[in-house]
Amino acid sequence: MNEFSRAYLSIGSNIEPEVHLPRALSMLRERGTVASTSSVWESRAVNSSGPNFLNACASFLTLLPPVEVKEQVIRPIEASLGRVRSADRNAPRTIDLDIVLYDDQPLNVDFWEYAFVIVPLAELVPGFIHPLRSETLARVSAQVQEQVWIVRRGEVLLS
Numbered sequence: 001m002n003e004f005s006r007a008y009l010s011i012g013s014n015i016e017p018e019v020h021l022p023r024a025l026s027m028l029r030e031r032g033t034v035a036s037t038s039s040v041w042e043s044r045a046v047n048s049s050g051p052n053f054l055n056a057c058a059s060f061l062t063l064l065p066p067v068e069v070k071e072q073v074i075r076p077i078e079a080s081l082g083r084v085r086s087a088d089r090n091a092p093r094t095i096d097l098d099i100v101l102y103d104d105q106p107l108n109v110d111f112w113e114y115a116f117v118i119v120p121l122a123e124l125v126p127g128f129i130h131p132l133r134s135e136t137l138a139r140v141s142a143q144v145q146e147q148v149w150i151v152r153r154g155e156v157l158l159s
Contacts, residue, residue: 004061006035007069008101008124010117014045015094017054020081024095025058027077033061038120043150046114050092054153057100057120066102074099106131115148 009028013020021040028034038057045053062069074097081095099107100117111117112132121128122141130140144150 002063004033004063005065005103007060007062007066007099007103008121009058009060009074010055010096010098010100010111010120011058012053012055012096012116013094014051014053014092020095021054021056023081024077024097027080028058028060028073031062031073031077032064035059035061036124038123040153041116041119041150042153043116043148045092046116048092053116055116055120057117057124059124066099066107069099069102101125101128104128115144115150118144119150 011021011024013024025034025037036059040054040056042052042054045051060069060073062073064072078095078097083093083095098111100111100121101107106112109131112130118130118137119141122137126136126138126141128137129135130137133140
């Protein structure tokens, strides 16, 4: 019997994000079940002078393992929404989807220090223990919000 896995996806955009975030979520729903979404948060681009990002997290139920989620779900959505990959890893983008947590296993641990991942993810799994800080995401999120500029954007709704 196949069991669903839960992948927590970080979703971000700084090129027409009010258009691309809802479209990405709609496309995710065509490929699996979106169980919940966080609020949308605005933050400055990391290591770039580009426009601010809008970010959120989604809990995505799937029968696919992480590699296949990336190849069969994430990459096609990014391509459909015009994501262009360049040598500049911090270049502005229409959409960026990453798996940050898969069945309670942290992935892309490098991202776990960024407010744009921690704060939205903490809304969905506040009691999860941060893999690098050994504290709950709720606590780390509160700490990060005191240190970094990140603002909840009420006018952009994903659900």
